[in-house]
Amino acid sequence: MAQTSVRSSAPQPTGRTAAKRRQIVEAALDLFLQQGYGKTSMDQVAADSHVSKQTVYKQFADKETLFREIAHGVTANSDHIVDELARIVDVPVADLDDLRRVLQRLARRYLDAVTAPHVLALRRLMIAEADQFPDLAHAYYQRGPRRGLELIESALRRWAEQGLVSAPNMPTAASHFAYLALGASQDYTLFHPSRPPKPTERAKAATAAAETFLAAFGRPREG
Amino acid sequence: MAQTSVRSSAPQPTGRTAAKRRQIVEAALDLFLQQGYGKTSMDQVAADSHVSKQTVYKQFADKETLFREIAHGVTANSDHIVDELARIVDVPVADLDDLRRVLQRLARRYLDAVTAPHVLALRRLMIAEADQFPDLAHAYYQRGPRRGLELIESALRRWAEQGLVSAPNMPTAASHFAYLALGASQDYTLFHPSRPPKPTERAKAATAAAETFLAAFGRPREG
Numbered sequence A, B: 001m002a003q004t005s006v007r008s009s010a011p012q013p014t015g016r017t018a019a020k021r022r023q024i025v026e027a028a029l030d031l032f033l034q035q036g037y038g039k040t041s042m043d044q045v046a047a048d049s050h051v052s053k054q055t056v057y058k059q060f061a062d063k064e065t066l067f068r069e070i071a072h073g074v075t076a077n078s079d080h081i082v083d084e085l086a087r088i089v090d091v092p093v094a095d096l097d098d099l100r101r102v103l104q105r106l107a108r109r110y111l112d113a114v115t116a117p118h119v120l121a122l123r124r125l126m127i128a129e130a131d132q133f134p135d136l137a138h139a140y141y142q143r144g145p146r147r148g149l150e151l152i153e154s155a156l157r158r159w160a161e162q163g164l165v166s167a168p169n170m171p172t173a174a175s176h177f178a179y180l181a182l183g184a185s186q187d188y189t190l191f192h193p194s195r196p197p198k199p200t201e202r203a204k205a206a207t208a209a210a211e212t213f214l215a216a217f218g219r220p221r222e223g
Helices: A015-035 A042-049 A053-059 A063-089 A096-115 A117-128 A134-161 A170-191 A199-217 B015-035 B042-049 B053-059 B063-089 B096-115 B117-128 B134-161 B170-191 B199-217
Strands: none
Touching: A015 A042, A015 A053, A015 A063, A015 A117, A042 A053, A042 A063, A063 A096, A063 A117, A063 A134, A096 A117, A096 A134, A096 A170, A096 A199, A117 A134, A117 A170, A117 B117, A117 B170, A134 A170, A134 B170, A170 A199, A170 B117, A170 B134, A170 B170, A170 B199, A199 B170, A199 B199, B015 B042, B015 B053, B015 B063, B015 B117, B042 B053, B042 B063, B063 B096, B063 B117, B063 B134, B096 B117, B096 B134, B096 B170, B096 B199, B117 B134, B117 B170, B134 B170, B170 B199
16 A cells, blocks of 8 residues: 555645655555544554554554545545546647547556555445545545546547547546546446456457447548 | 335335344444444444344444445446346337437446435445445446446447447447446435436436437448
8 A cells, every 4th residue: 555645734744744644544544445434443453563653643543533634645646647638639730540548558558556555445445434524535536536527528528629539528528538448447347346447358448448439429521 | 215125135124124234333333434344333332323232243244344344335236227227228229319208218228327325425435435345345336337248348348230330449438438428417416415417417417428429429320
């Protein structure tokens, strides 16, 4: 879980304190996933993160604060993914061949991101705790899946203006692209967290998603 | 959770015993979802199901047995859903208009099934406990999502033989249909279990999935 980043509105600690906070957050995330939020105690978190109980309580007032901090880490990570996707779609596209390449890259990067072990772990934790922390589950959805869909929609609108894409309903078309790309692999890995799809499978899924999307919504450029 | 059905290889109890087992299973499922499998005790299950501790232990030797019984209930319910979907695709289809109607009905029924509160609850529980019970999560996936995909694939092959559908890869086309239909709603409800999609939203999603699928894979019948 080394890649899990954490962000909060408080000033960011540095050096040894930051390293300790990361250790605590990573141990807590593993424990929450292995045995559930409810069963995990701050004592276990201290033991698994190899820091003293006092340090855990000094950094995180209680278990809920720790959970909320992890959830904020989710949103920071989502920002990073969405920024990467934005860079992929933000290139000049002259014709359907260009568009095919961009859609393949977009699908592939999106798929890589959502099936990465730490992203999947946080996703499963948010789903598991959606009854107890509906506000955090909602915030996760808004900051992650929702923003991904919005980004795709805005790119599709641009390509529609160029006459390369045509769709009766743009939000629906964006959602269709996203779940053509992610649906099967994401569904499988939610139930098989130790078996993420191989790079060749992700490449194949991304290519197929772009093909199906263009067959349904692609329009050859006129003139 | 009244619709949760339970099946096991043991002889099925009837009458009062069956009713008590249902009460226990429903209370346990709620507790597992609210606070996690790990934190839930058999004492709590007894209290919430309004039966004595002795009765709980007589029916289910321990907490793991109870959890496994719930997971078997999942598979029984999946069988029911797959049977219903099989009846929808098992009708004569003469042309693309017929096929459009069948695909809409299929998408709608599938979507209704996976967003039903008790199905979603069991799905979230399996995802949450996939680290602790990988065998059950895998069995759930095989019996549920996997069989749905196989059913769609076999229907598509039939329609391809009729010349109504054309796809370079049938398993991929089947998966594309499934996630066009389910992806967006299922993803949303995993994070918002108390806000299942409204019937009008499900109808719209089913119609859109059928349209996109046919735009990509539908072929007008020759002759």
